[in-house]
Amino acid sequence: MPKARIYITLKPSLLDAQGRVLENALRQLGFESVQGVRVGKYLEVDLQPDGDPYAQVEAMCQKLLANPVIEQYRYEVSDS
Amino acid sequence: MRAGVIVFPGSNCDRDAYYALRDVLGYAVDYLWHDEARDLGDYGLVVVPGGFSYGDYLRPGAIARFARVMDSLRAYAERGGLVLGVCNGFQILCEAGLLPGALTRNIGLKFRCMPVYIRVENAATPFTRRYRQGEVLRIPIAHGDGRYVCDEATLQQLRANGQIIFRYCSPTGALDAAHNPNGSVDHIAGVANAQFNVLGMMPHPERACELLLGSEDGRRLLEVG
Numbered sequence: 001m002p003k004a005r006i007y008i009t010l011k012p013s014l015l016d017a018q019g020r021v022l023e024n025a026l027r028q029l030g031f032e033s034v035q036g037v038r039v040g041k042y043l044e045v046d047l048q049p050d051g052d053p054y055a056q057v058e059a060m061c062q063k064l065l066a067n068p069v070i071e072q073y074r075y076e077v078s079d080s
Numbered sequence: 081m082r083a084g085v086i087v088f089p090g091s092n093c094d095r096d097a098y099y100a101l102r103d104v105l106g107y108a109v110d111y112l113w114h115d116e117a118r119d120l121g122d123y124g125l126v127v128v129p130g131g132f133s134y135g136d137y138l139r140p141g142a143i144a145r146f147a148r149v150m151d152s153l154r155a156y157a158e159r160g161g162l163v164l165g166v167c168n169g170f171q172i173l174c175e176a177g178l179l180p181g182a183l184t185r186n187i188g189l190k191f192r193c194m195p196v197y198i199r200v201e202n203a204a205t206p207f208t209r210r211y212r213q214g215e216v217l218r219i220p221i222a223h224g225d226g227r228y229v230c231d232e233a234t235l236q237q238l239r240a241n242g243q244i245i246f247r248y249c250s251p252t253g254a255l256d257a258a259h260n261p262n263g264s265v266d267h268i269a270g271v272a273n274a275q276f277n278v279l280g281m282m283p284h285p286e287r288a289c290e291l292l293l294g295s296e297d298g299r300r301l302l303e304v305g
Contacts, residue, residue: 010184014229015263017185041138064146067139067175069182070229 002047003080004057008066008073009040046080053077081107081305084126086153086169088114088144093130093166093286100286101127105302114147120156125304128153128169130222130284140183140225141171150176162206162304163278167223170270170280179273179280180238181230187263191224195294196261198246198269198283199253205276208245210300216253217246217297219283221261226282228264228271238271246270246281 010016019037026034043065047053057075066073083101087094094111102109112118112126114133120126134143144150150172157163157178165173173179186192195218203213211217230238238244246269250259255267262282270281285298 013231014184015187017187017189017227017263021189064142065138067142067182069174069231070184 001080002049002053002077004045004047004053004075004077006043006045006057006061006065006073006075007040008043008061008071009038010070011072014070047077081124082122083107083109083305084112084120084123085109086112086114086126086128086149088131088133088147090133090135091129091131091168093168093284096284097127097129097166097286100289100299100302101125104289104299105305107305112149114144114149117148117152120152120161121159123156123161125162125164125302126153126156127286128163128165128172129286130167130169133168133172136225139175140168141173141175144172145176154178157273157278160275160277164207164302165278165280166284166286167221167226167282170282171225173278173280178278179271180234180243181228181271183225183282184227184229185225186223186227186261191222192226192261193220193222194261195220196269196283197249197251197253197259199249199255201244201247202242202272204242205245205272205279206304207272207279207301210303214253216249216251217288218251218295219285219288219298220294221283223262223282226262226264228268228282230265235266239266241274243272243274243276244268244270245272245279246283
């Protein structure tokens with residue numbers, strides 16, 4: 001059964017308030033190599049085997065899962 | 081004057097809006113259930129209230145925009161009907177594409193619940209014509225995702241068209257970072273569509289309609305009848 005793994009993050013041009021806080025927290029914990037943190041969403045969507053999974057997932061992202069005004073997304077599809 | 085207040089699962093300012101419109105202003109008011117498509121032509125105003133529709137799952141407003149009543153609302157807005165989205169209602173109208181831009185997590189990550197000052201930036205809309213241009217209002221906010229953002233081209237367009245209706249400001253009307261409670265771009269607290277019949281704002285005018293509640297600065301905004 002195909003499984004789509006979808007990653008959604010704020011566009012790079014937008015300040016990620018959560019990411020900024022985590023970046024500071026990691027530095028304070030001694031992880032001085034941290035140069036930036038972006039927080040996003042990870043979704044797993046199970047699909048029926050028929051049809052083009054990529055076309056379906058693309059449509060899902062555009063219609064509901066991501067807000068194109070503020071977010072970018074990428075995904076991969078594999079047989080799980 | 082008949083007004084409608086949309087009710088989604090998770091709306092929690094629907095009763096505040098209902099109270100302000102009916103008990104304070106004396107309008108006839110109906111609740112409009114999210115799952116019912118209907119002709120809204122009889123209404124002089126439809127309010128999309130605050131709250132946490134569908135638990136804010138995915139993004140605030142992301143699920144609500146697909147509710148059946150939203151098709152009715154879109155048709156009503158396209159015919160020029162007055163739509164006011166407050167807080168979560170603003171987020172829903174942006175997600176639905178009825179207003180430009182989007183609302184993201186407050187810059188300090190805190191849920192801000194307090195009175196703020198906003199300045200009337202355009203007093204020539206159906207919602208603001210009872211205010212003076214530049215008038216400073218004291219109205220409460222209560223949100224965690226109120227940082228208004230949009231791309232640069234949209235921002236230029238909003239400025240040029242006068243679609244920025246309210247900006248966060250100091251008690252004397254100055255724009256500064258200390259009085260921008262969520263980090264909104266250009267201090268934006270409320271925007272309208274290009275036709276000025278759809279207004280979205282994070283502050284809650286329905287909670288500022290009686291002196292007993294601390295302010296009646298929001299009342300004139302609802303007096304569209």
